[in-house]
Amino acid sequence: MRRLGAILLWSAVAAAFIGPGTVTTAASAGASYGTILLWAVLFSAIATFVLQEAAARLTIATGSDLAEVLRQRFATGPARVLTVALAGGAILIGAIAYEAGNILGGVAGAQLALPYPKAVLTLAIGGLAAILLAFGSPQQIARLLAVLVSLMGLGFLVTALVVAPSPARLLSGLALPTIPDGGELTVIALIGTTVVPYNLFLGSSLACGTSLGETRFGLAVAIAIGGLITAGIVVVGAALDGEFSFERLEALLSREVGDWAGTGLALGLFAAGLSSAITAPLAAALTVRGLIGDSGDPRWSAKEWRFRSVWIAVLGCGIVFGLADIRPVPAIVLAQALNGLLLPVVAVFLLIAMRDPGLVGKAANGRVGNAAMVLVTAVAIGLGAMSLVRVSQTLMG
Numbered sequence: 001m002r003r004l005g006a007i008l009l010w011s012a013v014a015a016a017f018i019g020p021g022t023v024t025t026a027a028s029a030g031a032s033y034g035t036i037l038l039w040a041v042l043f044s045a046i047a048t049f050v051l052q053e054a055a056a057r058l059t060i061a062t063g064s065d066l067a068e069v070l071r072q073r074f075a076t077g078p079a080r081v082l083t084v085a086l087a088g089g090a091i092l093i094g095a096i097a098y099e100a101g102n103i104l105g106g107v108a109g110a111q112l113a114l115p116y117p118k119a120v121l122t123l124a125i126g127g128l129a130a131i132l133l134a135f136g137s138p139q140q141i142a143r144l145l146a147v148l149v150s151l152m153g154l155g156f157l158v159t160a161l162v163v164a165p166s167p168a169r170l171l172s173g174l175a176l177p178t179i180p181d182g183g184e185l186t187v188i189a190l191i192g193t194t195v196v197p198y199n200l201f202l203g204s205s206l207a208c209g210t211s212l213g214e215t216r217f218g219l220a221v222a223i224a225i226g227g228l229i230t231a232g233i234v235v236v237g238a239a240l241d242g243e244f245s246f247e248r249l250e251a252l253l254s255r256e257v258g259d260w261a262g263t264g265l266a267l268g269l270f271a272a273g274l275s276s277a278i279t280a281p282l283a284a285a286l287t288v289r290g291l292i293g294d295s296g297d298p299r300w301s302a303k304e305w306r307f308r309s310v311w312i313a314v315l316g317c318g319i320v321f322g323l324a325d326i327r328p329v330p331a332i333v334l335a336q337a338l339n340g341l342l343l344p345v346v347a348v349f350l351l352i353a354m355r356d357p358g359l360v361g362k363a364a365n366g367r368v369g370n371a372a373m374v375l376v377t378a379v380a381i382g383l384g385a386m387s388l389v390r391v392s393q394t395l396m397g
Contacts, residue, residue, distance in 0.1 A: 013052060013203050013219070014226030017194050018149060019276040020105020020269050021098065024244075024332040025193045026230050029186050030237025031244035035165060036180065038173035038231055040187045044194035045227030047376040049219055051347060054354050054365070054373060055200045056207035056215045061363035066204035066350065067290020073353055091346070092314070094197045094339045095284035099318030101335035102280060104328040106273015108246050113266035122322035125270075126315060129277040133311055149275070152268020153229040155253050155261035160232035162256045163239035170235075185337045188383045192340025194230060195380075198283040200346055205286060212363075244329060277318060281311030341384045347377040 029037050055066050062069055107121045114121065164170065179187055207215055239256075240248050246269075254262030285302075288310045293300035300306050321331070351373045357364040365373065 013048075013199055013206075014222040017048075017196050017199065018153060018226055018229055019102055019272040020109065021101040021276075021332050021336050022193045022230055023152075023233055023249075023269060023272070024101070024105055024329055025186070025189045025336045026233035027237035027240070027249055028244040028329060028333055029190055030234040031240045031242075032186065033180050033183055034238045035169055035173035035235060036176075036178050037183065037187060037190060038170065038234055039175065039177045040190040041194070041227060041231045041234060042174055043177075043379065044191045044230070045223055047191065047380070048195045048199075048227075049223050050372045050376050051195060051200055051350060052203045052219055052223070053216060054350055054369070055204040056210070056219070057212060057363050058350070058353060058360060059204045059207040060210065060212055060215065061360040063208070065208065065286075065290055066201050066353075067287045069353055069359070070349055071291050073356065073359060091198050091201065091287045092284055092310075094342045095280045095314050096317045097335040097338045098196065098198070099277060099280045099314050100321035101332040102273050102276040103318045103322035104326065105332055106270050106277065107322060108328045109266050109269020109273060112246060112250050112269075113263065119323055122319060125274050125277055126319040126322065128274060129281070129315055130312075132278055133281060133315070134308070149268050149272045151264040152272070153232075155257055155264045155268075156229060156232045156236055159239075159253055159256045159261065160235040163252075164235050165238070184383065186333070188340035188380075189333050189336035190230075190340075191380060191383065192338065192343060193336035194227070195343055196339060197343050197346045198280065198287060200350065201287045201290070202279070202283040246328075277315065280318075281314040284314045285310040340380065344377055344381045344384060347373070347380060351377060 026041070029040075058069055059065050064072065103122060103125055106125050107118055110116075110121045110125075111118065116124075236249070236252065237244060240252060242248065246265075250262045250265050253265050285307050289300045289307055293306065298304070302308075351365075351370075353359060354365045354373065355370065
């Protein structure tokens, strides 16, 4: 029973990255490159476990979440300024980019089933998110909406089983890391949509009061399920005829599985957009409070203006992007890629903290833990550099 509770607790992390951004990015990757990028999904799942486990272990060892530990570890002088600027800036920028993708994707899903203008649906999602953040319990609402997201995920897995290519092609895509020409941004987007930087801070806060064994088990199961769904979306995307669009995706699900799957996609995208539109601003506010405030300071309570101003800014930016005349698919993929580029910043700070025995005692990284975190961070940096080079070459003609 305790292990089941751990799975349910850490399913929040998986639910946070199975949103409109993941659906869009993974399906686009499949439509553009087939199943040869499945290795990136596998790497992302492993990287998510490595970093989330480290963030949780840090909290269990110190009794403080990741943001508070970073503030304490780099408490004075230039190091504190650099920590707040880099870590805080990465989370805020990443959360704003992710929020834009959440709202754009949620609206695109809603438009598949509801005959309302884009602006009305955008304001509806933004308004509901604001009300829940201000007066409700975002965590409980997110769990309820996760039921619809689960329905969407089931539809993808069933469809993936129907349209899957040969086992040899699937294994080749999983085992042979290959980046097709022009696919650098797609790879970093697949990583950014799974290893979400602000999820490390959110997951760290979830670890308070838990045991390390239960946390590792819950994380492993929840992330494995999330990774399997993401891989299923890539496989389904590979079966699309032509360029990816939400309409083509709905038609494929309805044709291969049944009308319920197409309806489930629409409702699931809307629910995922709304729940993620709550999660991103909340995580940003928690992170900023941990970095520059104090969770015990009444001026930084969830009902005070300091805390609220952060999530209002993130949510407001997402609404502005939602109202703008922006094509949702490329905007969402770009948002995930930006998160992938920001990931190494947070990973480096986490690695430094986990190598400090004076801070975390016996919970400090051993050789295996250090090697895993260094590898994940190095791959993220390398892919990010390749993406920047590709973008620079494109801009320079």
